[in-house]
Amino acid sequence: MAKEKKKEKEKKIVLERVYNVPLRKEFLKSPRYKRSKKAITALRKFLVRHMKSDKVKIGKYANLNIWKDGIKKPPHHIKVVAKKDEEGNVFAELEGAPVEKPVETEKKKVGKEKAEKKETGKEEKKIEEGFKKLEEKTEKIIEKKAEKGKEIQKEEIKELKKEHPKQHAPKEAVKPKNIEAKPTAPQGRTDMRKP
Numbered sequence: 001m002a003k004e005k006k007k008e009k010e011k012k013i014v015l016e017r018v019y020n021v022p023l024r025k026e027f028l029k030s031p032r033y034k035r036s037k038k039a040i041t042a043l044r045k046f047l048v049r050h051m052k053s054d055k056v057k058i059g060k061y062a063n064l065n066i067w068k069d070g071i072k073k074p075p076h077h078i079k080v081v082a083k084k085d086e087e088g089n090v091f092a093e094l095e096g097a098p099v100e101k102p103v104e105t106e107k108k109k110v111g112k113e114k115a116e117k118k119e120t121g122k123e124e125k126k127i128e129e130g131f132k133k134l135e136e137k138t139e140k141i142i143e144k145k146a147e148k149g150k151e152i153q154k155e156e157i158k159e160l161k162k163e164h165p166k167q168h169a170p171k172e173a174v175k176p177k178n179i180e181a182k183p184t185a186p187q188g189r190t191d192m193r194k195p
Helices: 032-051 060-067 106-163
Strands: 013-022 056-058 077-085 090-094
Touching (some): 013 032, 032 056, 032 090, 060 077, 060 090
Antiparallel strands (some): 013 077
């Protein structure tokens, strides 16, 4: 059986509008410690009413803009771009926010990774072979230099032997005369009292 690939259809955008949504009138109705939450619900209600759909999603950057000053101080109004697709899903994002790429499925990622591994595997083998050749060359050069160094050292030793013949040292060491051991500290008891 042949495997059939299912192509994901890109959802066509039916409606796209830019709104400057007033939030202050709604969030002033709630206590200070709930104002940003209320601003989010106000944005959602506004989009439900104007885009004629209950499926509303607020984008990352719009959410961050509302929460940037904390829970007590949301912005008084926010400018969003609302997009409605065929199925009735509404996605609202802050105007001027960067567009995020669609998420790839796991199967596509695995297929791309395998292809990349095959290509990189061949390149890695070539690189490894090149490194091995370089290592062999460097080892040969090091060995040649070591051999030359040993030869030079042997020649220098021979020259030194010719210039300075061995001198025999006397077998018994001569001790200096008239040196006796003198005690440094007085022997016996010493009194500190004066007579």
